[in-house]
Amino acid sequence: GSARVLVTGGAGYIGSHACRALAEAGLLPIVYDNLVFGHEWAVKWGPLERGDIGDRDRLDAVIRQHRPEAVLHFAAFAYVGESVADPGRYYRNNVAGTLTLLEAMRDNGIPRMVFSSSCATYGIPRSLPITEATPQNPINPYGRSKLMVEQMLADFSRAHGIGWTALRYFNAAGACPQAGLGECHTPETHLIPLVLDAARGLREAVTICGTDYDTEDGTCVRDYVHVGDLAEAHVKALARLAGGGGSGAYNLGTNRGHSVRAVIAAVETATGRKVPVVEGPRREGDPAVLVADATRARTELGWTPRFTELARIIETAAEWHARMHA
Ligand code: UDP
CATH class of the missing domain: 3.40.50.720 (NAD(P)-binding Rossmann-like Domain)
Structure with missing residues (x-):
């Protein structure tokens, strides 16, 4: 075997x-x-x-x-x-x-x-x-x-x-809807599934945890x-x-950073729905920016991420989310 x-x-x-x-x-x-x-x-x-x-x-x-x-x-x-x-x-x-x-x-x-x-x-x-x-x-x-x-x-x-x-x-x-796999946490605390919930009316709104960070739009930047x-x-x-x-x-990581607001905008595009947003205080222990230099994985493991665009990643998450709540 x-x-x-x-x-x-x-x-x-x-x-x-x-x-x-x-x-x-x-x-x-x-x-x-x-x-x-x-x-x-x-x-x-x-x-x-x-x-x-x-x-x-x-x-x-x-x-x-x-x-x-x-x-x-x-x-x-x-x-x-x-x-x-x-x-x-x-x-x-x-x-x-x-x-x-x-x-x-x-x-x-x-x-x-x-x-x-x-x-x-x-x-x-x-x-x-x-x-x-x-x-x-x-x-x-x-x-x-x-x-x-x-x-x-x-x-x-x-x-x-x-x-x-x-x-x-x-x-x-993201997710692999074709394989029947995706994100499903209880409780859910991660940004993208929470924003998808808000887009589909499964929760009232998504709270942006901090709008006063030293970033372009004031919200935290992450490498998705x-x-x-x-x-x-x-x-x-x-x-x-x-x-x-x-x-x-x-x-x-992908070596690219995306703000919380950028994630919300990408979910709105992927779902064609408006996401109700509430601006809240910072979450404790959140660094302003986390972006990877993944050169070592590229050179030593031969790893190249297929998904480099946030929009494409979020489309897979949205497809899985829609299927889960169909
Ligand atoms: N975030 C937010 N609202 C939420 C959940 C998360 O604004 O309801 C922000 C959080 O502050 C962080 C980013 O979204 O900057 C990603 O958070 P997540 O919990 O998904 O992952 P983490 O970066 O904590 O591993």
Whole structure:
């Protein structure tokens, strides 16, 4: 049979897209997910094994059954605000859970991991665009939990020879409606799905969190990268590690920044509807601008995002959103 890859969090937004990319590359994704945030309907390219990353016995059983040759590790809690209010939950799941997973990999001889890291590990960047050499100074427990895992990976690599790639996502966006995959968070806190909800009257309005930033239109600027492009990067990272490539971290973004107002305008164009907007205060811990320099992923992974236009990314999200609420 084809090579098997354990995908923790494979029932989630980015993980499910990665499973599809693995399948298209001829690999078999074994999804390991506790379904706290993931969706059973998003698992369609291989088996679903229910389990917690902190459950060593369950991990061992699944690994012994399927004998994966690598791990894609998406499983994590990812609400920044909640991480501030309840840091224990984030350190327990994201850090301690990953430690359990790494020990299981070590003891079962799984040699490679690709890890979902985040631009949140940079905090408020000193310079733009952000390269991998930009100092990592996360400003909330979520970002710190991701940085701590990167550090654990480096130590496990030195001590036990586990090869790793940390992919630092900027703002994951869009969907693959043709594959029946898209964004579906409860609660939803991300800008694009919230704006789509407002466009379709599923919520009264969208609140712009801060209009007094030092940016062109006063709203925060982010680098929105298509989830299918993120998925593709995982397959390339796995191939590089399998081919003997060294461990390291890569930014994944488009090198282009878009303001909150630009996102709202793009949703209005894509849906043909007016979006009711409320101007609100800043959200705590939001840097004004986060834009990736993803040159390293381009040169070392051979990764080129297919989606470079915000309008196209938002069209895929709008199509998925329309289908979900049809
Ligand atoms: N944002 C906003 N209103 C919302 C949600 C988000 O103005 O209801 C802004 C937020 O301040 C940030 C951008 O939209 O500048 C993207 O936020 P999101 O939560 O989608 O991703 P993040 O950048 O926090 O990872």
